[in-house]
Amino acid sequence: xxxxxxLSVTDDSGFLAIVNADKYKSFVDENWEYEQxxxxxxxxxxxxxxxxxxxxxxxxxxxxxxxxxxxKQSFKEFSKSIxxxxxxxxxxxxxxxxxxxxxxxxxxxxxxxxxxxIQLDNGIYNxxxxxxxxxxxxEQFNDINFEVILQQADNVSDNQIDKxxxxxx
Numbered sequence: 001x002x003x004x005x006x007l008s009v010t011d012d013s014g015f016l017a018i019v020n021a022d023k024y025k026s027f028v029d030e031n032w033e034y035e036q037x038x039x040x041x042x043x044x045x046x047x048x049x050x051x052x053x054x055x056x057x058x059x060x061x062x063x064x065x066x067x068x069x070x071x072k073q074s075f076k077e078f079s080k081s082i083x084x085x086x087x088x089x090x091x092x093x094x095x096x097x098x099x100x101x102x103x104x105x106x107x108x109x110x111x112x113x114x115x116x117x118i119q120l121d122n123g124i125y126n127x128x129x130x131x132x133x134x135x136x137x138x139e140q141f142n143d144i145n146f147e148v149i150l151q152q153a154d155n156v157s158d159n160q161i162d163k164x165x166x167x168x169x
Contacts, residue, residue, distance in 0.1 A: 022086035026100035056135030
């Protein structure tokens, strides 16, 4: 059972992620290109070690991690499987992902975000991300911007991902 936890993270690029740092293969190339990085993210999502999505704008986001959906209306939502192998999931931003993609000696979590994790039993989880605001209407200043619902599953979903969730480019 997940005790609800609220975390906040800054985002200067319009992308957030939840990652199993133990399983995530971080390094891409010292001179990675954007398309190469996006393909890496998709591969890692299909490896069930990463869930990444576009936020619709930049900001400081507040995430509520829980094991059941609230009664709040969502603007949009998606679900994906993730594998927990070290008892923790980390909340990270695009800047952290690009840093570890470029430098082989850098790993998630980076020091400035080392406290942005939740503890869970190891296993496969279905993770649902619910965006609780419409970024086009400037509503992102709600108390909770994203609701993250984690429920233990018996097996990994066979759904293969071909792009970052909610990415419009």
